[in-house]
Amino acid sequence: MFAQALDRAAVELAADVRDGLSKFPQRELHSKYLYDDIGSALFEVITLLPEYGLTRADERLLRKHAGSILRRLPSPTIVAELGSGSGRKTRWILEALAKRDLTRYYPIDVSAAALHACRNELGKMDSVHITEIEASYTNGLKRVAARRRPGECLLVLFLGSTIGNFERKPGAEFLRQVRDLLAPGDALLLGTDLVKPIPQLLAAYDDPIGATAAFNLNLLARLNRELDADFNLRNFRHEARYNHAERRIEMHLRSEIPQTVHIPGADHEVELRQGETIWTESSHKFDLDEVQRMARDSGFVCEDQWVDSEWPFAENLFRA
Numbered sequence: 001m002f003a004q005a006l007d008r009a010a011v012e013l014a015a016d017v018r019d020g021l022s023k024f025p026q027r028e029l030h031s032k033y034l035y036d037d038i039g040s041a042l043f044e045v046i047t048l049l050p051e052y053g054l055t056r057a058d059e060r061l062l063r064k065h066a067g068s069i070l071r072r073l074p075s076p077t078i079v080a081e082l083g084s085g086s087g088r089k090t091r092w093i094l095e096a097l098a099k100r101d102l103t104r105y106y107p108i109d110v111s112a113a114a115l116h117a118c119r120n121e122l123g124k125m126d127s128v129h130i131t132e133i134e135a136s137y138t139n140g141l142k143r144v145a146a147r148r149r150p151g152e153c154l155l156v157l158f159l160g161s162t163i164g165n166f167e168r169k170p171g172a173e174f175l176r177q178v179r180d181l182l183a184p185g186d187a188l189l190l191g192t193d194l195v196k197p198i199p200q201l202l203a204a205y206d207d208p209i210g211a212t213a214a215f216n217l218n219l220l221a222r223l224n225r226e227l228d229a230d231f232n233l234r235n236f237r238h239e240a241r242y243n244h245a246e247r248r249i250e251m252h253l254r255s256e257i258p259q260t261v262h263i264p265g266a267d268h269e270v271e272l273r274q275g276e277t278i279w280t281e282s283s284h285k286f287d288l289d290e291v292q293r294m295a296r297d298s299g300f301v302c303e304d305q306w307v308d309s310e311w312p313f314a315e316n317l318f319r320a
C-alpha cells in the first residue's frame with residue numbers, strides 16, 4: 001500500500017515535470033515540489049529571516065486573537081490544517097481550544113518532513129490528539145471530513161498566505177472546493193499577505209544570505225535526486241520579480257547559459273536558452289475588500305478580519 005503510494009507520487013512528479021518543462025513560452029515547475037525534506041527545512045529557515053515578516057505577522061495575529069476566534073466556534077470543535085508545515089504558529093489556536101475541549105488536530109501536507117516536524121512541535125500538547133495526513137489539500141480534507149463525528153464543528157486553517165500560491169481564479173475554485181467539503185457553521189481561518197511596497201516584497205523573496213535562493217534551487221537538486229536529472233545548479237540563478245498586473249511575486253530559475261538537461265526519470269530532455277527562466281512559485285498579494293469578495297464568491301461569509309500593525313497581513317475568519 002505504502003509502496004504503491006510512493007510509486008504513484010513518483011509517476012505524478014515525472015508527468016508534472018514533463019508537462020511543466022514543455023510549456024511554451026514560459027516553462028514551469030509546480031511549487032508543491034519545492035517541499036521535499038530539504039525544501040521544508042529551508043522554508044523553516046526563511047520564516048526566521050528578518051526580511052520575511054510574513055510568518056511573524058501571522059503568528060502575532062494568532063497569538064493575540066486565538067481566544068476571540070475560538071469563542072465564536074461551538075464545542076466540540078476539531079481542527080484541520082491545509083499545508084501545515086511545522087505547525088509552529090498553530091500552537092496558539094490549539095492551546096486556546098484545549099482550554100475548553102479535548103480536541104483532534106489533523107495537519108495535512110504533501111511533505112512527510114513537514115508532518116514529522118509538526119508532530120515534534122505539537123505532539124506533546126495536553127488535550128490535543130494529532131493525526132498527520134500526508135496528502136494534497138483537498139484529498140486530505142476529504143479524509144478529515146469522513147472522520148468527523150455528528151455535532152462536531154470543523155475549523156480549517158489555511159495560514160501563511162499559502163492561498164497566494166494559487167493563481168487568482170484557481171484560488172477561488174479551490175476555496176469553493178473547500179467550502180463544498182464543509183457543513184454549515186464550520187469555519188475557515190485564512191491567512192493572506194497584503195499588498196505592500198515592492199522593495200519590501202522583493203527583499204522578502206530574495207534575501208541577502210541566499211536562503212530563498214537555496215530553497216528555489218533545491219527544486220532542481222530534487223529532480224537530480226529523484227528523477228536522475230543532470231541539472232548543474234551552478235548554471236542557474238534564483239530570481240524574484242514583482243508582476244504589477246497580477247500583484248504577485250514570482251520566483252524563477254534563470255538559465256545562465258544555453259544548455260540541455262536530461263531527465264531520464266521523466267523520459268524527458270529540455271533545451272534552455274541563455275536567460276530563459278523556469279517559473280517555480282507565485283505569491284499573490286491581496287487587499288481586504290478582495291478577500292471579502294473571495295469569501296462571497298466561494299460560498300462563505302467573511303465574519304471578521306484582523307490586520308497586523310507591523311507587516312500588512314490579515315487573518316480572515318470565513319464561515320460556511
Ligand SMILES: C[S@@+](CC[C@H](N)C(=O)[O-])C[C@H]1O[C@@H](n2cnc3c(N)ncnc32)[C@H](O)[C@@H]1O
Pocket residue numbers: 031032035040043047055082083084085086087108109110111114135136137138159160161162
Ligand atoms: C508556504 S508553506 C506554509 C507552511 C505553514 N502553513 C506556514 O504558514 O508557515 C506551504 C506548505 O504547504 C505544503 N503544500 C504545498 N502544496 C501542497 C499541496 N498541494 N497539498 C498539500 N500540501 C501542500 C508544503 O509542503 C508546505 O509545508
